[in-house]
Amino acid sequence: MHSAAPDMVQLRFDEIEALCRSVLRNHGLSRDHVEAVTRTILAAERDECASHGVYRLIVCAATLAKGAVVPDAVPEIDDPAPAIVRVDARGGYAQLAFERALPLLVEKARTSGIAALAINNCVHFAALWPEVEAVVDHGLVALACTPSHAWVAPAGGSKGLFGTNPLAFGWPRPGPFPFVFDFATSAVARGEIELHRRAGTPIPIGWAVDEDGKPTIDPAAALEGAMLTFGGHKGSALAAMIELIAGPLIGDLTSAESMEADAGRGGSPLGGELIVAIDPRGFLGQNVAHHLERAEKLFEGMTAQGARLPSSRRFAARQRSLARGGVCIKRSLLEDLERLRIAIQPNGASIEGEGSVNQAAPDSVT
Amino acid sequence: MHSAAPDMVQLRFDEIEALCRSVLRNHGLSRDHVEAVTRTILAAERDECASHGVYRLIVCAATLAKGAVVPDAVPEIDDPAPAIVRVDARGGYAQLAFERALPLLVEKARTSGIAALAINNCVHFAALWPEVEAVVDHGLVALACTPSHAWVAPAGGSKGLFGTNPLAFGWPRPGPFPFVFDFATSAVARGEIELHRRAGTPIPIGWAVDEDGKPTIDPAAALEGAMLTFGGHKGSALAAMIELIAGPLIGDLTSAESMEADAGRGGSPLGGELIVAIDPRGFLGQNVAHHLERAEKLFEGMTAQGARLPSSRRFAARQRSLARGGVCIKRSLLEDLERLRIAIQPNGASIEGEGSVNQAAPDSVT
Numbered sequence: 001m002h003s004a005a006p007d008m009v010q011l012r013f014d015e016i017e018a019l020c021r022s023v024l025r026n027h028g029l030s031r032d033h034v035e036a037v038t039r040t041i042l043a044a045e046r047d048e049c050a051s052h053g054v055y056r057l058i059v060c061a062a063t064l065a066k067g068a069v070v071p072d073a074v075p076e077i078d079d080p081a082p083a084i085v086r087v088d089a090r091g092g093y094a095q096l097a098f099e100r101a102l103p104l105l106v107e108k109a110r111t112s113g114i115a116a117l118a119i120n121n122c123v124h125f126a127a128l129w130p131e132v133e134a135v136v137d138h139g140l141v142a143l144a145c146t147p148s149h150a151w152v153a154p155a156g157g158s159k160g161l162f163g164t165n166p167l168a169f170g171w172p173r174p175g176p177f178p179f180v181f182d183f184a185t186s187a188v189a190r191g192e193i194e195l196h197r198r199a200g201t202p203i204p205i206g207w208a209v210d211e212d213g214k215p216t217i218d219p220a221a222a223l224e225g226a227m228l229t230f231g232g233h234k235g236s237a238l239a240a241m242i243e244l245i246a247g248p249l250i251g252d253l254t255s256a257e258s259m260e261a262d263a264g265r266g267g268s269p270l271g272g273e274l275i276v277a278i279d280p281r282g283f284l285g286q287n288v289a290h291h292l293e294r295a296e297k298l299f300e301g302m303t304a305q306g307a308r309l310p311s312s313r314r315f316a317a318r319q320r321s322l323a324r325g326g327v328c329i330k331r332s333l334l335e336d337l338e339r340l341r342i343a344i345q346p347n348g349a350s351i352e353g354e355g356s357v358n359q360a361a362p363d364s365v366t
Numbered sequence: 367m368h369s370a371a372p373d374m375v376q377l378r379f380d381e382i383e384a385l386c387r388s389v390l391r392n393h394g395l396s397r398d399h400v401e402a403v404t405r406t407i408l409a410a411e412r413d414e415c416a417s418h419g420v421y422r423l424i425v426c427a428a429t430l431a432k433g434a435v436v437p438d439a440v441p442e443i444d445d446p447a448p449a450i451v452r453v454d455a456r457g458g459y460a461q462l463a464f465e466r467a468l469p470l471l472v473e474k475a476r477t478s479g480i481a482a483l484a485i486n487n488c489v490h491f492a493a494l495w496p497e498v499e500a501v502v503d504h505g506l507v508a509l510a511c512t513p514s515h516a517w518v519a520p521a522g523g524s525k526g527l528f529g530t531n532p533l534a535f536g537w538p539r540p541g542p543f544p545f546v547f548d549f550a551t552s553a554v555a556r557g558e559i560e561l562h563r564r565a566g567t568p569i570p571i572g573w574a575v576d577e578d579g580k581p582t583i584d585p586a587a588a589l590e591g592a593m594l595t596f597g598g599h600k601g602s603a604l605a606a607m608i609e610l611i612a613g614p615l616i617g618d619l620t621s622a623e624s625m626e627a628d629a630g631r632g633g634s635p636l637g638g639e640l641i642v643a644i645d646p647r648g649f650l651g652q653n654v655a656h657h658l659e660r661a662e663k664l665f666e667g668m669t670a671q672g673a674r675l676p677s678s679r680r681f682a683a684r685q686r687s688l689a690r691g692g693v694c695i696k697r698s699l700l701e702d703l704e705r706l707r708i709a710i711q712p713n714g715a716s717i718e719g720e721g722s723v724n725q726a727a728p729d730s731v732t
Contacts, residue, residue, distance in 0.1 A: 081479030081648040083449045113447030114642070116480045118649055141615060157673035161664070169607045179610070181603040231597025237547040237676045241535045243664055244545070248657040249507060250649045254664055276480070276642075282447040283484055283616045291614040298527070298609055298620055307523035310603045 009334050012326040016042055016054060022341040023057045027064040030072035036095035040126045045327050048317035051191055052127050054329060054337060059125055059268070061340050068267030069093060069123040075100045083112040086250070089122030094273060097122055098131050105277050106138045113282020118250035119273040124148065128168035129182040129311065131275060136170035136178040141278040144168045145242040147255040148269040149262065152186045153226035155236035158213025160226040163255030163269060164190055165242040171295065172280075177318075179299065181310035185239040187230045193219050246274040375700050378692040382408050382420060388707040389423045393430040396438035402461035406492045411693050414683035417557055418493050420695060420703060425491055425634070427706050434633030435459060435489040441466045449478040452616070455488030460639060463488055464497050471643050472504045479648020484616035485639040490514065494534035495548040495677065497641060502536035502544040507644040510534045511608040514635040516622040518552045519592035521602035524579025526592040529621030529635060530556055531608040537661065538646075543684075545665065547676035551605040553596045559585050612640040 011019070020038040029037065037060065045053030063069050073092025077100060080086060085104045089097035097119050108115035128144045135142035148163030168182035187207045196203045197219035205215050208222030216222050229235035247254040252272025253261060261270050280288045299309060321327050377385070386404040395403065403426065411419030429435050439458025443466060446452060451470045455463035463485050474481035494510045501508035514529030534548035553573045562569045563585035571581050574588030582588050595601035613620040618638025619627060627636050646654045665675060687693050 080651060081645075082477065083481070084479035084648040086649065111448065112478050113450035114480055114482045115449070116644065116648075141611065154668045154671070154673035157668060157671035159671045161667045161671070169603070171607075171610050179606070181600075181607070183600045183603065185600075230600050233676070234547075234549045234551075234596050234601070236673070237535070237549065240545070240664065240668070240676075241537075241547070244537050244661055245507065245644070247664070248661040249644065249646055251653060251657050254660070256664070256667060257660075278482065278611070278615065279447075280615055282450040282482075283452065285446060287617060291617050294620070294623075295610055295614040298606065298613075298622070301527045301622060302520045302523060302606070305520070305523035305525045305527070307520035307602070310599070310606075 005328070007331050008328045009331050010324075010326055010328050011334075013042065013046070016045055016327065019054060019337055019341060020057060023061060023337060024064075026341055027061045028071045029060075029064060033071065033073070033093055033096050036099050037093055040095050040130050043130050044127065045329070046318055046321040047314040048321070048327070049127065049314065050329075051189070052125075053327075055333060056125055057337055057340060063123065063125070063267055066265055066267060068262070068265055077101055077104060079104065083108050083115040085115065085117045086120060087117065088120050091121055092123065094119050094122040094124055095126065098134070098273075098275075102134060105135070105275065106140065109138075109140050109277035109279045110281070114276065114278045117275040117277070118246075118252070119275070120250060120252050121270075122273065123268050123270055124273070125268045127182055128166050128273075129170070129180050129314075131273075132168045132170035132180055132182065133178060135275065135277050136172050136180070138277075139172050139280070141172070141280065142168075142170040143276040143278075144273065146246050146269075146273040147243050147253065147258060147271055149259045150254075150256040151190055151227050152229055152239060152255075153209060153213075154240065155229060155233040158209050158226060160259075161256055162186075162229065162236070162239040162243055163258070164227070165239045165255070167238065167242060172292065173296070173299075174292070177311075177315040179295075179309060179311075183230075183310075185229055185235050185242065186227045187235075188227075190223075190227065193222050193227070197223060246272055250274055371694070373697050374694045375697050376690075376692055376694050377700075379408065379412070382411055382693065385420065385703055385707060386423060389427060389703060390430075392707055393427045394437045395426075395430060399437065399439070399459055399462050402465050403459055406461050406496050409496050410493065411695070412684055412687040413680040414687070414693070415493065415680065417555070418491075419693075421699060422491055423703055423706060429489065429491070429633055432631055432633060434628075434631055443467055443470060445470065449474050449481040451481065451483045452486060453483065454486050457487055458489065460485050460488040460490055461492065464500075464639075464641075468500060471501070471641065472506065475504075475506050475643035475645045476647070480642065480644045483641040483643070484618070485641070486616060486618050487636075488639065489634050489636055490639070491634045493548055494532050494639075495536070495546050495680075497639075498534040498536035498546055498548065499544060501641065501643050502538050502546070504643075505538050505646070507538070507646065508534075508536040509642040509644075510639065511612050512635075512639040513609050513613050513619065513621040513624060513637055515625045515628065516620075517556055517593050518595055518605060518621075519575060519579075520606065521595060521599040524575050524592055526625075527622055528552075528595070528602070528605040528609055529624070530593070531605045531621070533604065533608060538658065539662070539665075540658070543677070543681040545661075545675060545677075549596075549676075551595055551601050551608065552593045553601075554593075556589075556593065559588050559593070563589060612638055616640055 024034040070091035073090040075097035076088040078086040087097045087101035105117040132142045145167045150160040152162040164184040164186040171179040202217040208227045210216040210221040210225040250272045390400045436457035439456040441463035442454040444452040453463045453467035471483040498508045511533045516526040518528040530550040530552040537545040568583040576582040576587040576591040616638045
């Protein structure tokens with residue numbers, strides 16, 4: 001552990017891992033879950049997605065303390081149709097269920113050309129890009145989405161019904177990084193409004209409405225009211241699609257049902273996630289390399305005119321982190337986390353409020 | 367044929383069909399294509415989507431006259447993987463290729479749980495909702511997308527690279543109408559800007575940039591420059607995804623390649639289309655009815671707070687048209703079409719300019 005800027009601390013990757021493991025184990029999470037969650041948190045921290053990095057340990061600790069996640073759930077894989085995989089997370093975190101089901105999803109996509117994985121009955125706290133990238137690592141095209149809690153009003157409405165419903169997509173590329181995007185279908189992440197509330201600064205019109213359905217610039221009124229989707233009725237249509245295909249289609253909760261199930265505990269969203277994997281060879285046979293090369297021209301056409309590829313900031317951060325073998329985190333956050341690795345907190349909710357780290361990164365889901 | 371408003375003419379469905387058939391046959395389209403295209407045009411006219419109704423006969427006639435579509439192409443179906451169908455439209459209109467390949471797509475979705483259809487090497491002129499609805503009619507969930515011509519700049523750029531790249535989705539419902547959306551990932555349909563140019567009215571900021579990449583309210587400058595995506599970088603990411611999955615993934619053209627292939631002829635976009643079909647039974651087995659019922663609660667949650675379901679205006683129009691057994695079209699348009707049914711036009715392009723019908727409906731693709 002070395003000091004960087006006065007309020008920042010530099011940690012090696014193995015130190016981050018050790019921190020994750022001790023906090024999570026200390027809060028009763030079983031060994032396999034600890035490893036899967038640690039991998040996700042480390043990936044986010046490495047990519048400088050502060051909102052999904054070690055900060056999430058505070059959220060996980062609180063969720064575990066509340067009993068809002070099953071700490072030792074053993075995922076159960078089901079094989080209901082040739083191109084479908086279901087994995088029942090049995091109330092545990094999504095990560096382990098995903099890791100366990102991934103090999104079968106990959107196998108089915110390769111055999112059938114396209115396949116879908118439903119993760120059911122899981123607790124979400126992470127972004128979707130780690131899962132999309134894990135699928136793309138196998139040379140497949142990936143699409144993932146999930147509902148959350150009913151915080152977002154449909155276009156033309158004023159009451160929370162949809163979740164922040166992220167959609168993520170990944171495409172394999174020859175270089176070190178795939179083409180990946182992962183965005184909430186809400187205008188902004190919920191944490192972004194929360195940050196404005198803490199800072200006492202107004203939010204832009206278009207992010208949310210108040211309890212009476214009127215546009216508001218008051219973040220507190222926005223959190224009491226409803227968030228809005230991005231892109232008006234089109235973003236709203238996408239959010240509805242995600243409710244349907246990662247909800248009833250896979251036999252799992254809508255965002256409204258997730259919120260109802262949470263019953264005011266303030267836990268992470270519950271429910272399902274849909275991941276679709278497509279093998280380019282299913283369409284292209286032996287011509288995959290040729291057509292992937294054509295896709296590169298599309299990316300060149302974007303960057304040549306100054307448009308940034310989605311996730312490029314994240315990949316730049318990854319390169320920096322990998323080069324120095326670690327990351328920098330806020331000293332105050334590390335101090336909070338050090339306390340969490342020592343003793344089980346009786347009420348995680350009170351700790352959550354003390355977190356001083358930026359909750360709102362561009363890839364933030366909720 | 368009965369008169370309605372002075373400038374409108376009421377036509378029965380069989381009269382619309384006869385009109386379509388005679389215009390299309392008269393321009394050399396083979397019988398099977400005539401029937402498939404007629405069904406699509408009739409469906410659009412019935413739903414009061416003026417831009418994709420009989421007005422499109424003028425566009426088709428021009429495209430046929432230019433030789434920009436193969437009038438007697440025989441679609442060729444390929445079965446490359448258990449959950450993949452490809453149909454080579456061989457330069458013909460997409461409709462017939464889709465109709466021919468649909469049964470195999472449905473069969474594969476039912477067997478595998480999820481399946482994908484690539485239409486390759488086709489000419490597009492219609493919206494995507496007819497195809498999505500045709501899949502949904504089989505009790506399946508459907509997703510469809512296609513590139514077009516490179517008119518739309520990526521977020522952060524200023525040059526046309528993406529097409530208007532529509533995305534359509536359909537979900538089966540117990541009543542007469544499914545849940546369907548079909549929107550361009552550009553801020554507006556291209557025809558909408560064209561309409562403003564004809565009317566000499568400014569366009570809103572956010573629709574397009576001029577040739578120098580500057581925001582413009584001048585529709586002529588916008589048509590020379592580049593359109594913008596809806597929803598900023600998120601809409602742009604979606605447009606890129608559609609370029610990839612309905613372009614290189616299926617071995618077909620990107621919007622930039624389509625425009626290049628058109629070589630300034632002003633023809634309809636060429637290339638491919640991707641349609642994904644999911645059988646809810648693949649995930650839900652015998653519990654489909656129960657979970658589809660839960661989806662109805664989502665729709666109730668939307669309408670109860672005054673939010674309109676996507677396509678509800680179109681479905682209301684369909685009910686009206688079906689009740690009266692026909693539609694109303696502009697007299698001036700009918701006169702143009704009557705001329706097209708009599709003699710082959712030596713140059714369809716000149717006729718196109720005379721069309722006085724509204725080109726820009728909400729579902730308009732280009």
